[in-house]
Amino acid sequence: MQWFAEQFEANRPHLRAVAYRMLGSLTEADDALQEAWIRTNRSDSRTISNIGGWLTTLVGRVCVDMLRARQSRRESLIGTWLPEPVVSTDGKLDPEQSSLLADSVGLALLVVLESLEPAERLAFVLHDMFAVPFDEIAPIVDRTPEATRQLASRARRRVRGTTTNSNADLPTQRRVVAAFLAASRAGEFEDLINLLDPDVAFRVDTGSRTWLAPALLTGATEVARHASAHGPRFATLCQPALVNGAAGIIARTRSGVVAVVGFTVIDERISEIDLLLDADKLAGLTISE
Template sequence: MTGESLPAVSGGASPEHDDMLWFAEQFDRHRARLRAVAYRMLGSLTEADDALQEAWIRSIRADSTVIDNISGWLVTLVGRVCIDMLRARTARRESLMGTTLPEPVVSTGESLDPEQASLLADSVGLALLVVLDSLEPAERLAVVLHDMFGVPFAEIAPIVERSPEAARQLASRARRRLRGTVTTPDADLARQRKVVDAFLAATRAGDFERLLTLLDPAIVLRVDPGSRPWVGPTVLAGATDVAGHISTHAIRFARLCSTALVNGAAGVLAASADGVLAVAGVTVSGGRIIEIDLLLDPERLAALHIATGS
């Protein structure tokens, strides 16, 4: 469904046909917002599109005459689908080890294309999605729908099978868990690019001392290797350890790296003639890199759409 309209409706002019046509029109009208909701909930464009497809199927079983606010109704419908998907994912992950990062939105251009810009409104960086992924499904839904999309707690409550006050408490608990863990990146994209370019130059040179000057002392490096063989920790903290790891291990493919836009911020794309090798979301704060989220999973990278931007 990425970038596509929902299925066209054909047939006679029956009431059911009119309902399906109306729902199809409303889905198309609100698709960008619904996809943004699903991406914040799931951290995956592929799963977000799956969620919208499932929501569309559910919508055509509904009675349009009882819907007062179609925009809000569609958002809560997508929320219901997403929380079901999150709960299923949580059950699957109980047997998995290691770090699983969200799916990044990547562009090689100077700016995001219109669809990406709509998807990433309000600065949904990769680091924020990592933190949201640490929440329980009900907490994530409450804080995403209420704080990011303005859905009243009275409409969130039935989705999480709680009272409106309990839904409010879920969002409050989520905010407490998020507080102090979400880093505000430098707003100036050109400044971010300058830092990332310097980081890549130091990496190519294996310059440990230069890397130390570019990394925040409290930097965190997260690595999602997927099925790719990986030696070492998937989470590393502290400038000395991160600089040592990068100057030792990343120098081999640093020449294949270039600066790209990753979730609207300066990041890194590593590619060869065989395809994409890695994507790194980089958070620059106070002129230094404070977070690096490195996706190495070959299956997910092979399916990644890289926009050219403008």
Template sequence: MDEREWLAQRFEADRPRLRAVAYRMLGSLNESEDAVQEAWLRLQRSDAGEVENLSGWLTTVVARVCLDMLRTRTSRREQPLDGRIPDPVVDATDGIDPEHEALLADAVGLALLVVLDTLAPVERLAFVLHDMFAVPFDEIAPLVDRTPAAARQLASRARRRVRGTEPLPETDLPRQRAVVDAFLAAARGGDFDALISLLAPDIVLRVDSGAVPVGTSREIHGSAAVAGQALTFARHASASASVPVLVNGAAGVLSLVDGKPRSLLSFTVRDGQVTRIDILADQARIARLDLASFIADRPES
């Protein structure tokens, strides 16, 4: 086996972990693939024989590439904090695709990725690498041009933001699905009181419609406002159908209109109530998702 073949095999073995790092850093599936590919190109140009810990080296390369991408994104203001829902990972209700397992380890739901988007790039890097991938601070410090102690403080600030914003969601999928199904039934039946009972008082509904030029996001707060919005949508969605799916490992719904994907809903459930609904309705991004199998598998009504 020559060196290039050996490197390729080693890189492929690390690819799932590298994609997971990039997805947590960027919240974008396409950009994550770009970051991982850039790490492969840099590996080919390097003297790999001088690298003692190749997996660690690749992780830091991907993190550095992602940090540069985040800084560019911020400086160009291409994605305002309230303007985008991160890319969802969609699976069938009978289980997560093996290729998605590393991406979704540690319960990386859309709600968590939305919070990560509010962090400064260096805070996000420190938190992701240390708290999610156990990278020591003395290895993180050079990436953010800080001392190890300062890198630790970056991760600590990020950790407080994450913990203070999003309480741990329900992890029991059947219980999640029961709540989501009850929510959909109440919306279709026009039962406002039932909706109120299923929604947390401080629920947040976020809709990313992807309007030109930078995308728009609408947030609605409070159970009464969200229930009203759900009833309004249900009244105008007589031609729609709902397909149960998993969105980042949690109960979700793919909404179809005339048999075509129109929106993707992700639900965060805690203590038997919906605490957050994230709706991706950007038609360009919906079209890029691999959703054909969910539509093909839908039973005829």
């Protein structure tokens, strides 16, 4: 038991990174690690030759179970689902955040991963992000290694067919986001149009609560119209932040953080805006400051 505890703690940063990519939630990732730890109590260490790989697949199995259970609860969701972000306001990531966000795990990528079936997501995350062989993944999803390879291939095509990360450097991202915030604060419709990609997507996660916000807007005109109408009041609450390693903003009132916004910047224009208003997710955030 002591050996399991030592190995689990040594592998915890890696396991938490696996669970975050699988679940898109730090809260649920910690729950997954707790469940995985409980399951180690029912295991025989003498049968394990590679403890790191064994723990990785164990956490993957727990996450698949959680994803399947979560799908059945989605009926209560009113708007778009967004992942639980990793947020910093001091302009840099701490070592734990850097570990979580290695390989540019932005909000947009996690949104795409959420569109995959649990088995596809597992095959892609474990193989493509953590180099776990297909013959080790296959038993988790009750497939052959070849069928598991096909799951990962389908997931890979979905990910590659979608913009998931900014292609601009961080200073450029910050400049574009700052200009967007200034134009929103001033209600400058034309300036907003010039900052937005023509096919920009604006997603809003309100959780299970009703909110006067659209679940999804697409196109520069619709997004600029919404930002110019609602931005002047909202923008006064905002400050710059890093959201999953990219330029973003948070909004605060006296009661605390009321919104987190992530941006994807492509060719110096904003192609995606992800606005998190879910009070439950916001209450669980740990913001590095």
